[in-house]
Amino acid sequence: xxxxxxxxxxxxxxxxxxxxxxxxxxxxxxxxxxxxxxxxxxxxxxxxxxxxxxxxxxxxxxxxxxxxxxxxxxxxxxxxxxxxxxxxxxxxxxxxxxxxxxxxxxxxxxxxxxxxxxxxxxxxxxxxxxxxxxxxxxxxxxxxxxxxxxxxxxxxxxxxxxxxxxxxxxxxxxxxxxxxxxxxxxxxxxxxxxxxxxxxxxxxxxxxxxxxxxxxxxxxxxxxxxxxxxxxxxxxxxxxxxxxxxxxxxxxxxxxxxxxxxxxxxxxxxxxxxxxxxxxxxxxxxxxxxxxxxxxxxxxxxxxxxxxxxxxxxxxxxxxxxxxxxxxxxxxxxxxxxxxxxxxxxxxxxxxxxxxxxxxxxxxxxxxxxxxxxxxxxxxxxxxxxxxxxxxxxxxxxxxxxxxxxxxxxxxxxxxxxxxxxxxxxxxxxxxxxxxxxxxxxxxxxxxxxxxxxxxxxxxxx
Amino acid sequence: xxxxxxxxxxxxxxxxxxxxxxxxxxxxxxxxxxxxxxxxxxxxxxxxxxxxxxxxxxxxxxxxxxxxxxxxxxxxxxxxxxxxxxxxxxxxxxxxxxxxxxxxxxxxxxxxxxxxxxxxxxxxxxxxxxxxxxxxxxxxxxxxxxxxxxxxxxxxxxxxxxxxxxxxxxxxxxxxxxxxxxxxxxxxxxxxxxxxxxxxxxxxxxxxxxxxxxxxxxxxxxxxxxxxxxxxxxxxxxxxxxxxxxxxxxxxxxxxxxxxxxxxxxxxxxxxxxxxxxxxxxxxxxxxxxxxxxxxxxxxxxxxxxxxxxxxxxxxxxxxxxxxxxxxxxxxxxxxxxxxxxxxxxxxxxxxxxxxxxxxxxxxxxxxxxxxxxxxxxxxxxxxxxxxxxxxxxxxxxxxxxxxxxxxxxxxxxxxxxxxxxxxxxxxxxxxxxxxxxxxxxxxxxxxxxxxxxxxxxxxxx
Numbered sequence: 005x006x007x008x009x010x011x012x013x014x015x016x017x018x019x020x021x022x023x024x025x026x027x028x029x030x031x032x033x034x035x036x037x038x039x040x041x042x043x044x045x046x047x048x049x050x051x052x053x054x055x056x057x058x059x060x061x062x063x064x065x066x067x068x069x070x071x072x073x074x075x076x077x078x079x080x081x082x083x084x085x086x087x088x089x090x091x092x093x094x095x096x097x098x099x100x101x102x103x104x105x106x107x108x109x110x111x112x113x114x115x116x117x118x119x120x121x122x123x124x125x126x127x128x129x130x131x132x133x134x135x136x137x138x139x140x141x142x143x144x145x146x147x148x149x150x151x152x153x154x155x156x157x158x159x160x161x162x163x164x165x166x167x168x169x170x171x172x173x174x175x176x177x178x179x180x181x182x183x184x185x186x187x188x189x190x191x192x193x194x195x196x197x198x199x200x201x202x203x204x205x206x207x208x209x210x211x212x213x214x215x216x217x218x219x220x221x222x223x224x225x226x227x228x229x230x231x232x233x234x235x236x237x238x239x240x241x242x243x244x245x246x247x248x249x250x251x252x253x254x255x256x257x258x259x260x261x262x263x264x265x266x267x268x269x270x271x272x273x274x275x276x277x278x279x280x281x282x283x284x285x286x287x288x289x290x291x292x293x294x295x296x297x298x299x300x301x302x303x304x305x306x307x308x309x310x311x312x313x314x315x316x317x318x319x320x321x322x323x324x325x326x327x328x329x330x331x332x333x334x335x336x337x338x339x340x341x342x343x344x345x346x347x348x349x350x351x352x353x354x355x356x357x358x359x360x361x362x363x364x365x366x367x368x369x370x371x372x373x374x375x376x377x378x379x380x381x382x383x384x385x386x387x388x389x390x391x392x393x394x395x396x397x398x399x400x401x402x403x404x405x406x407x408x409x410x411x412x413x414x415x416x417x418x419x420x421x422x423x424x425x426x427x428x429x430x431x432x433x434x435x436x437x438x439x440x441x442x443x444x445x446x447x448x449x450x451x452x453x454x455x456x457x458x459x460x461x462x463x464x465x466x
Numbered sequence: 467x468x469x470x471x472x473x474x475x476x477x478x479x480x481x482x483x484x485x486x487x488x489x490x491x492x493x494x495x496x497x498x499x500x501x502x503x504x505x506x507x508x509x510x511x512x513x514x515x516x517x518x519x520x521x522x523x524x525x526x527x528x529x530x531x532x533x534x535x536x537x538x539x540x541x542x543x544x545x546x547x548x549x550x551x552x553x554x555x556x557x558x559x560x561x562x563x564x565x566x567x568x569x570x571x572x573x574x575x576x577x578x579x580x581x582x583x584x585x586x587x588x589x590x591x592x593x594x595x596x597x598x599x600x601x602x603x604x605x606x607x608x609x610x611x612x613x614x615x616x617x618x619x620x621x622x623x624x625x626x627x628x629x630x631x632x633x634x635x636x637x638x639x640x641x642x643x644x645x646x647x648x649x650x651x652x653x654x655x656x657x658x659x660x661x662x663x664x665x666x667x668x669x670x671x672x673x674x675x676x677x678x679x680x681x682x683x684x685x686x687x688x689x690x691x692x693x694x695x696x697x698x699x700x701x702x703x704x705x706x707x708x709x710x711x712x713x714x715x716x717x718x719x720x721x722x723x724x725x726x727x728x729x730x731x732x733x734x735x736x737x738x739x740x741x742x743x744x745x746x747x748x749x750x751x752x753x754x755x756x757x758x759x760x761x762x763x764x765x766x767x768x769x770x771x772x773x774x775x776x777x778x779x780x781x782x783x784x785x786x787x788x789x790x791x792x793x794x795x796x797x798x799x800x801x802x803x804x805x806x807x808x809x810x811x812x813x814x815x816x817x818x819x820x821x822x823x824x825x826x827x828x829x830x831x832x833x834x835x836x837x838x839x840x841x842x843x844x845x846x847x848x849x850x851x852x853x854x855x856x857x858x859x860x861x862x863x864x865x866x867x868x869x870x871x872x873x874x875x876x877x878x879x880x881x882x883x884x885x886x887x888x889x890x891x892x893x894x895x896x897x898x899x900x901x902x903x904x905x906x907x908x909x910x911x912x913x914x915x916x917x918x919x920x921x922x923x924x925x926x927x928x
Contacts, residue, residue: 034783095785098682164783191687205686209784218748220560222898224667224869225653227799228769229760231753234794235707235772241697242704286680289823291693298691307690310697311787312778317795321496321626322671322832323557324797324870325773325898332696333779335786337689361751370784407686408786436684436787 005455011143012448019451020111020122020444022052023135026091027109027124033069033092033164042160045091046070049138049158056138057145058156066168069160073179076145077153083465084153085458086182086421087141088411089134089189090162093126094436101438116195116432117443128442129435133188133428134158136447140454149455151462155182159411162189165209165371166411173411173418184384184461185415188450190405190427195445197275198396200388201425203303203404204412206338206375208348209311212355213366214240214330220316221326231362233330234315240358240365241332244308248294251308251336253354259341263304271299274401284432302406307337333370337406344372344410373410376423383464384424391426391456395449426450426457467917473605474910481913482573482584482906484514485597488553489571489586495531495554495626504622507553508532511600511620518600519607520618528630531622535641538607539615545927546615547920548644548883549603550873551596551651552624555588556898563900578657578894579905590904591897595650595890596620598909602916611917613924617644624651627671627833628873635873635880646846646923647877650912652867652889657907659737660858662850663887665765665866666874668800668837670810671773674817675828676702676792682778683788693824695792696777702820702827703794706770710756713770713798715816721803725766733761736863746894764868769799795832799868806834806872835872838885845926846886853888853918857911888912888919 012019031045032038046063049072053061058074069092077084096106104110109124122132137156144150157180159169173180190201216233217226246252263271276299282290292301301307315330317323336351338344352367359365378385380402392400405425412423428450434440474481493507494500508525511534515523520536531554539546558568566572571586584594599618606612619642621631635642652663678695679688708714725733738761744752754763763769777792779785798813800806814829821827840847842864854862867887874885890912896902 034785035781094787095779095781095783097779097781101681101790163785207686207786209786211784216747216749219563219896219901220899221747222869223769223771223773223797224669224764224799225867225893225897226747226764227771227797227868228754228767229752229764229868230747230749231751232771234775235703238700238703238772238775239707241700245697245701285678285683285688285692287678287692287824289693290691291822291824292690302686302688302691305690307685309685309689309694309788310700310778311685311785312780312789313696313700313792314776314780316772316774317557317559318774318776318793319497319557319559321557322673322795322797323496323625323773323898324669324671325556326771327774328563330775331780333784335685335689335784337686360753362749362753405687406689406691407684431687434681435687436785437682439681 005149005459007147008143008452008455011147012451016448019139023132024109024122026131026135027126028107030107031092031160032095033161034095042069042092046072046160049091052138053156056142064172066172068168071169071172072158074156075154076150078150082152083183083462084155084181085461086155086157086180086185087137088185088187089137089158090130090160091134091158092160092163093131094163096125098438103439111444116430117445120444121441122444123439123441125440127440128429128433129440130162130189132442132447133450136188136428136450137454139451144455144458151458155180167371169411170414173414177418180419182419182421183465185421185423186426186457187409187423188426188428189409190407190425191429191431192427193274193401193403194430198392198398198400199403200385200400201405201427202378202380202402203340204376205406205408206342206344206373207335207408207410208338208344208351208372209335209370210348210351211331211333211368211370215328215364216362217328220328223324223326226326230326231360232326233363234327236360236363237315237330237332240355241310243358249292253350255350256347260306260339261341268300272297274299274403303404304339306339306342309335311335337408338375340375340377342375344374348372373408374413376412378422378424382422384422384461387457387461387464388424388426390460391453394456395453467611467921469609470605470914470917473609474913478910481601485594486571486584488593488597489588490569492569493554493622494557495623496557504531504554508534508622511553514600515618518604526634528634530630533631533634534620536618537616538612540612544614545645545924546617546643547923548617548619548642548647549599550647550649551599551620552592552622553596553620554622554625555593556625558587560900565901573906578892579907582906583903584906585901585903587902589902590891590895591902592624592651594904594909595912598650598890598912599916601913606917606920613920617642629833631873632876635876639880642881644881644883645927647883647885648888648919649871649885650888650890651871652869652887653891653893654889655736655863655865656892660854660860660862661865662847662862663867663889664840664842664864665802666838667868667870668804668806668835669797669870669872670800670806670813670834671797671832672810672813673793673795673830673832677790677826678824679790682790685786685788688788692788693822694788695825696789698822698825699792699794702817703772705820711754715812717812718809722768722801723803730762736761736865765866766801768801768804771797773797799870800837802837802839804837806836810834835870836875838875840884840886844884846884846923849923849926850886850888850919852922853915856918857915
């Protein structure tokens with residue numbers, strides 16, 4: 005495409021300022037206290053899509069937060085790209101670990117981002133990466149170089165399971181009809197090691213509640229004589245992994261695909277330094293399932309992690325109490341072919357079965373999704389690969405991600421099209437953590453690369 | 467003593483109203499936000515002791531909350547009773563489980579308290595029981611029947627370990643010189659089954675912190691590849707009990723006294739219904755150390771309970787995060803002869819030794835205290851027993867309590883005198899729990915019984 009570098013350098017400051025304004029809105033979908041901010045963000049996205057050249061933009065109501073839909077159809081005979089992204093963000097807590105307020109974006113230089121990075125919740129996941137597509141669209145329409153039809157579907161519930169997006173997709177298959185789905189909600193290995201995500205893990209997220217006595221008790225008068233829900237919860241959770249860190253839920257591994265030696269050898273070629281990995285996290289050792297490497301543990305293997313636990317007295321000082329209830333939020337990352345509904349049921353059955361006498365256990369499924377794989381001989385993958393070659397001067401490495409975008413497998417099921425995951429963030433960008441950030445170089449490189457995907461995808465479809 | 471019933475019935479309403487006013491002040495020593503309320507409570511106690519007839523009352527500064535000291539010395543040749551109590555209270559949370567606000571006392575009838583009970587934090591532990599002594603003192607001085615010397619020492623840090631009281635006692639041995647110490651901070655079996663507590667458990671209270679990665683991580687990108695501090699903490703805590711619910715800390719049981727068959731048979735005579743116990747707590751089974759009864763488990767056996775646990779995302783909805791840190795508050799109840807400093811050290815050594823690679827562990831000792839036993843041939847015990855016989859018409863049962871009043875063993879060590887634990891609360895009064903209450907009947911019965919203790923103790927000393 006012509007003039008893209010000049011267009012970006014000319015409008016760079018505006019591109020940054022528009023994103024910064026978007027990041028100032030705390031669109032936390034998990035916390036109903038921020039409802040108005042989430043809704044306000046949808047309005048901002050609508051306006052930005054109109055300005056970028058979409059000729060139809062609408063805010064589609066759902067039972068939850070709305071979906072912003074926009075499109076520009078230039079010729080029904082040309083292919084159609086569906087861009088998906090989300091405008092909601094993770095909660096920022098623990099808030100006190102942020103060096104600057106999560107919703108007051110600042111640009112600071114870092115070792116990995118010598119040209120500066122925007123620090124704010126949502127900078128990378130996913131406002132920053134989603135907005136790259138809006139600006140790429142602006143470039144293509146402003147310079148009359150849009151080579152195909154485009155549809156945008158930007159949702160506000162990705163961080164809480166996309167339950168209403170699923171319904172929306174099922175009910176709007178014709179409207180959403182497309183030849184390829186394009187998403188930037190993942191990362192790449194390094195700024196000089198571009199990669200494209202070809203696999204995602206599935207997810208099952210549950211909340212458990214253990215109830216002992218009908219009220220909090222004095223630990224002196226009752227200690228040792230009744231089941232303490234917190235002690236019981238720790239025993240139950242501890243029992244979910246064996247001494248090799250295999251998950252002990254019966255039939256949990258039934259449908260897990262075992263990769264061949266060859267495939268694992270292929271994966272092992274991705275550049276990785278265990279020393280740097282440990283150093284970056286300030287840990288003396290990695291930890292995980294026996295007989296798998298770190299890269300395998302967080303990509304091709306399913307996992308079970310407690311994401312939150314609470315019960316009893318957690319305030320200042322000491323309280324000698326036996327709590328009536330203890331709680332935990334637990335998520336399982338799944339690999340392709342594991343059915344998340346089935347895994348959730350297996351967890352529920354097993355967890356209830358291991359509850360000792362003296363307590364009652366409730367398991368509340370939160371949300372989940374299927375794993376996903378894109379074959380690298382797919383036209384969309386090839387188009388993306390050529391785009392990266394133009395802008396990075398290197399062939400991107402296909403990479404399995406440990407993360408989950410539950411909606412991706414549903415897209416394939418409902419819309420019968422494959423998804424290309426063009427991520428421009430880095431693992432070190434601290435998404436879901438305090439001090440989330442997104443490199444300015446990465447943001448602009450994404451805006452530069454995306455139009456080339458449109459170009460090559462259209463060409464390869466002829 | 468003469469006219470005591472008539473005096474009580476005449477002043478009953480005032481006795482109740484004065485206590486209710488005292489209960490309105492949220493003197494939560496564990497939470498520095500309530501500092502002014504705790505200090506205000508000390509002032510109220512000072513005034514009440516002056517009104518009750520003490521001729522010297524002072525607020526003694528400490529490095530923490532002050533100790534209110536009052537005395538009335540009528541004749542140095544007569545014995546001296548030292549009354550101990552505390553004016554601080556436990557935190558009220560979980561606040562939403564209270565039927566009425568914890569610091570807005572209300573009187574309601576209950577099955578066990580047909581004559582009404584005062585519902586408020588501190589109603590029984592210890593404001594209500596401490597104030598019985600103030601009103602008993604008022605009666606004896608108002609009717610010129612005080613038979614001996616009296617000293618009051620009311621502190622404001624019992625619920626947080628009495629650290630400064632210990633220093634105060636060490637530095638004021640002459641001032642606090644006494645022949646017996648009298649405390650009402652325990653319970654009795656039932657209103658028609660009076661009992662006197664002859665044993666207390668010791669305590670070691672610690673807080674643990676497990677640190678994994680140096681920041682919260684996305685559970686998809688890192689899940690399964692790094693040690694999750696919450697999962698690790700649950701494994702570490704779970705390992706502190708074996709399959710028989712014995713505590714696994716090496717040498718933990720070294721100094722635990724094994725009671726003889728005869729003593730255990732004697733204990734077993736105390737009226738106890740397992741069915742009612744389970745019904746009262748709404749549990750289908752009790753739980754605890756193998757080969758001991760419920761009453762043994764919560765009195766003559768040491769225990770380890772988690773009093774609070776927290777880490778990761780505990781808010782509304784779901785957050786797929788691996789926390790950097792996880793925490794727990796853990797308390798161990800100890801039996802006589804276990805040294806709490808030694809046990810705290812054993813816990814610290816063991817807990818640090820079981821930490822897996824990939825995490826670091828910190829153990830922060832909170833506070834603790836020694837266990838305690840009063841022989842029933844002690845003059846003080848005999849005087850108390852006679853007092854109960856007069857007012858309850860029954861000989862009280864000697865009873866070992868599972869609770870801890872760490873300061874009691876220190877009193878014996880520093881002041882060389884025994885403590886008599888005349889408790890008038892019931893286990894069902896929900897101390898340390900939501901809806902704590904204290905029977906009106908029990909409150910008045912305490913005021914009636916206490917002066918008789920003074921009478922018999924003075925007589926038995928001749």
